[in-house]
Amino acid sequence: MHTGALIIRRDRPRGSGSDDRKLNPMAKSFVTSIDVAERAGVSRSAVSRTFTAGASVSPDVRQRVLKAAQELGYRVNRLAQTLNTSSSNLVGVVGANLSSPFIAKQLDMLSLGLLRRGQQCLLLNAADARSDIAPLIELIFEFRARAIVVLSGEPPASIVDECLANGVKLIVINRLMTRPDTDVILSDDILGARLAAERLLAARCRKVAVVCSGSLTPTQVRRATTFSDVVREHGGAVVRWSEGPTAYETGVAAAHALLADEQIDGAFCVTDLMALGFLDAARHDLQRSVPDDLSVIGFDDIPQSAWKAYDLTTVGQSFSVLTDAVLAALDHDDGEVSTQMVPVTLIERGTVHK
Amino acid sequence: MHTGALIIRRDRPRGSGSDDRKLNPMAKSFVTSIDVAERAGVSRSAVSRTFTAGASVSPDVRQRVLKAAQELGYRVNRLAQTLNTSSSNLVGVVGANLSSPFIAKQLDMLSLGLLRRGQQCLLLNAADARSDIAPLIELIFEFRARAIVVLSGEPPASIVDECLANGVKLIVINRLMTRPDTDVILSDDILGARLAAERLLAARCRKVAVVCSGSLTPTQVRRATTFSDVVREHGGAVVRWSEGPTAYETGVAAAHALLADEQIDGAFCVTDLMALGFLDAARHDLQRSVPDDLSVIGFDDIPQSAWKAYDLTTVGQSFSVLTDAVLAALDHDDGEVSTQMVPVTLIERGTVHK
DNA sequence: AACTCCGTTGCACACGTGTTCAATGTTGCA
DNA sequence: TGCAACATTGAACACGTGTGCAACGGAGTT
Numbered sequence: 001m002h003t004g005a006l007i008i009r010r011d012r013p014r015g016s017g018s019d020d021r022k023l024n025p026m027a028k029s030f031v032t033s034i035d036v037a038e039r040a041g042v043s044r045s046a047v048s049r050t051f052t053a054g055a056s057v058s059p060d061v062r063q064r065v066l067k068a069a070q071e072l073g074y075r076v077n078r079l080a081q082t083l084n085t086s087s088s089n090l091v092g093v094v095g096a097n098l099s100s101p102f103i104a105k106q107l108d109m110l111s112l113g114l115l116r117r118g119q120q121c122l123l124l125n126a127a128d129a130r131s132d133i134a135p136l137i138e139l140i141f142e143f144r145a146r147a148i149v150v151l152s153g154e155p156p157a158s159i160v161d162e163c164l165a166n167g168v169k170l171i172v173i174n175r176l177m178t179r180p181d182t183d184v185i186l187s188d189d190i191l192g193a194r195l196a197a198e199r200l201l202a203a204r205c206r207k208v209a210v211v212c213s214g215s216l217t218p219t220q221v222r223r224a225t226t227f228s229d230v231v232r233e234h235g236g237a238v239v240r241w242s243e244g245p246t247a248y249e250t251g252v253a254a255a256h257a258l259l260a261d262e263q264i265d266g267a268f269c270v271t272d273l274m275a276l277g278f279l280d281a282a283r284h285d286l287q288r289s290v291p292d293d294l295s296v297i298g299f300d301d302i303p304q305s306a307w308k309a310y311d312l313t314t315v316g317q318s319f320s321v322l323t324d325a326v327l328a329a330l331d332h333d334d335g336e337v338s339t340q341m342v343p344v345t346l347i348e349r350g351t352v353h354k
Numbered sequence: 355m356h357t358g359a360l361i362i363r364r365d366r367p368r369g370s371g372s373d374d375r376k377l378n379p380m381a382k383s384f385v386t387s388i389d390v391a392e393r394a395g396v397s398r399s400a401v402s403r404t405f406t407a408g409a410s411v412s413p414d415v416r417q418r419v420l421k422a423a424q425e426l427g428y429r430v431n432r433l434a435q436t437l438n439t440s441s442s443n444l445v446g447v448v449g450a451n452l453s454s455p456f457i458a459k460q461l462d463m464l465s466l467g468l469l470r471r472g473q474q475c476l477l478l479n480a481a482d483a484r485s486d487i488a489p490l491i492e493l494i495f496e497f498r499a500r501a502i503v504v505l506s507g508e509p510p511a512s513i514v515d516e517c518l519a520n521g522v523k524l525i526v527i528n529r530l531m532t533r534p535d536t537d538v539i540l541s542d543d544i545l546g547a548r549l550a551a552e553r554l555l556a557a558r559c560r561k562v563a564v565v566c567s568g569s570l571t572p573t574q575v576r577r578a579t580t581f582s583d584v585v586r587e588h589g590g591a592v593v594r595w596s597e598g599p600t601a602y603e604t605g606v607a608a609a610h611a612l613l614a615d616e617q618i619d620g621a622f623c624v625t626d627l628m629a630l631g632f633l634d635a636a637r638h639d640l641q642r643s644v645p646d647d648l649s650v651i652g653f654d655d656i657p658q659s660a661w662k663a664y665d666l667t668t669v670g671q672s673f674s675v676l677t678d679a680v681l682a683a684l685d686h687d688d689g690e691v692s693t694q695m696v697p698v699t700l701i702e703r704g705t706v707h708k
Numbered sequence: 709a710a711c712t713c714c715g716t717t718g719c720a721c722a723c724g725t726g727t728t729c730a731a732t733g734t735t736g737c738a
Numbered sequence: 739t740g741c742a743a744c745a746t747t748g749a750a751c752a753c754g755t756g757t758g759c760a761a762c763g764g765a766g767t768t
Contacts, residue, residue, distance in 0.1 A: 030754095032753090032755090045717070049757090056715060075492060075495045076755080077437070077498060078497050078498075078755095079437045079498055080723085083431070083437055083755075084755045085755085085757095097462070098465065104461075104462075108451070111452065121478070123447075123475045136469075143474070252662075309664065386723090400748080402727085412746060412747090434723075
């Protein structure tokens with residue numbers, strides 16, 4: 001009879017727990033190094049040194065401290081640690097559409113890589129690709145993160161200045177920054193678009209469609225214009241679509257709108273996700289036969305593109321190379337800046353003729 | 355000519371920046387409230403009060419402080435703030451396979467919900483669904499997070515004890531905890547499996563397959579056994595598969611292995627992702643006609659299941675309800691524990707006969 | 709035996725913030 | 739005018755940690 005959603009059942013198992021691990025039963029706070037020091041009968045410094053690599057502690061004291069810490073369940077307070085040493089292990093990650101396959105895969109590998117390097121990932125979800133990410137980055141500042149990775153959206157110039165002033169590394173993926181003082185990681189859009197165009201031309205396509213989303217990110221624009229230029233250079237005709245979000249449904253809508261023109265015999269979707277929607281609509285709604293009747297190429301090589309129902313020919317960028325590039329940028333010394341280009345390959349599958 | 359991966363181009367734009375915003379040019383650290391206080395000609399307390407809601411500051415001082423803070427680019431240090439007030443806004447999130455659609459969607463909505471509530475998301479990627487998440491949770495302890503959300507894996511009892519002792523809220527999704535002192539959020543697996551079984555029986559399936567992954571999570575086991583029981587009650591035969599990770603490829607492998615038996619006319623895959631692989635292999639590798647020849651039902655209703663190429667009939671759980679349940683659990687008072695059940699619905703699409 | 713050197717140890721400070729407490733100035737009322 | 743009530747302000751403490759510095763003791767060397 002609730003408003004519509006879920007059944008709730010409540011319990012409260014322990015009325016007044018007599019926890020023998022805690023000496024002072026009221027305190028709900030964490031164990032501190034003072035507690036450990038008292039129990040081990042040493043000074044607090046000794047505790048700190050025990051948990052600091054390369055510090056000078058006698059084996060005897062070390063063992064006593066470790067034993068006491070184990071018994072009390074002591075964990076170093078990273079906040080106090082960071083406050084003191086002012087070297088945080090936090091890396092802020094900003095992204096939108098976290099459930100879209102491309103971003104999700106990036107986030108998956110990035111968070112894993114950070115963890116393996118002993119860095120922690122503070123994740124901030126920019127709801128919309130169009131939304132302003134400045135407040136999110138300022139939030140990351142408040143946590144004194146030493147680096148910020150931007151997966152979606154473009155940080156305004158004021159934010160870049162602030163990063164520079166505070167010594168925060170700013171790493172931007174697939175967003176063209178006009179300023180040279182930011183780490184940038186780019187997929188080789190120019191080459192990828194050229195490969196796609198040449199492949200469609202080789203399949204003897206004469207009139208091709210280019211499908212972009214309405215949020216004209218620099219990456220999408222670069223792919224689309226390069227592709228168009230190459231096709232036109234070789235005497236082909238190009239029709240362009242730029243509406244809607246970067247989503248499956250946009251590909252569907254584009255197919256419905258563009259394939260009314262039956263002369264179109266090829267399509268380059270600047271994102272695999274849109275390519276899959278385009279492909280589905282072409283096959284199931286519009287009875288186009290791919291690749292006999294129509295050739296389709298995507299970009300990104302998301303996992304779903306390899307699924308048997310699609311078998312999409314696409315321009316692939318290696319996720320592991322992309323992630324390695326981000327991690328490499330994190331290692332740069334202060335002031336050192338790089339622009340890294342992620343190479344691309346044409347992955348031949350079954351959606352292009354011949 | 356590099357080992358294989360990426361082209362690097364290096365610059366170092368600003369040799370010795372004369373930054374007029376910082377008075378002491380060497381200091382690369384963040385602006386503190388002391389800096390702001392000096393500039394505004396007030397005490398540090400006034401600065402703190404200006405940024406504390408409900409504190410007593412005169413309009414004049416407040417304006418001077420805000421102006422100075424703006425000019426200097428001051429951001430409150432959340433680490434020091436948390437250290438002092440010992441009430442952190444951090445929420446630890448542990449999950450594996452972050453790029454699998456189901457987890458990615460959960461993470462997307464959860465991180466967005468947390469952000470909207472003014473809480474921050476500390477993301478820890480448990481590489482493998484099988485890997486031990488205890489060290490990750492201990493890492494979260496070190497950041498003094500007030501709550502931990504576990505999307506994958508099962509926290510050992512010692513961790514649960516530790517959470518209890520330290521007043522950390524532990525929220526577990528779709529993992530059956532035998533202990534009653536943890537917040538648990540479960541999808542209604544029993545009902546879902548029953549709905550799937552009844553639907554296949556109504557389609558006159560006589561011999562059905564159940565597809566699980568090799569990582570026998572409580573959720574998967576509950577779905578599979580309930581389904582098997584119901585089918586057998588009605589005189590149907592059941593064949594079960596339990597191998598491999600929870601992935602598309604597992605569905606493919608299951609189809610190849612199980613569909614050699616041509617009598618099988620129905621399948622329940624306990625996860626949509628596996629269902630899509632099963633479906634693809636059945637159609638494209640084994641020339642089975644779905645739904646005429648074979649009926650398939652999944653579970654979770656991930657976005658891809660609605661794509662035209664699949665149009666998968668599945669048992670759906672609402673992601674927004676799931677997320678709301680997590681956020682609701684975060685609001686519980688200390689010691690209050692709940693078990694929330696997420697309702698499920700059979701979503702009729704095109705992969706079941708009749 | 710005296711001295712130097714080195715490993716250990718504890719004290720004290722610093723990190724940046726919120727908040728209590730007493731002091732100060734200001735207003736309102738009798 | 740005198741006094742109380744009140745808003746505002748700054749000094750001081752606490753949060754939990756890492757580390758420089760001086761003190762200490764034992765071992766090795768002359």
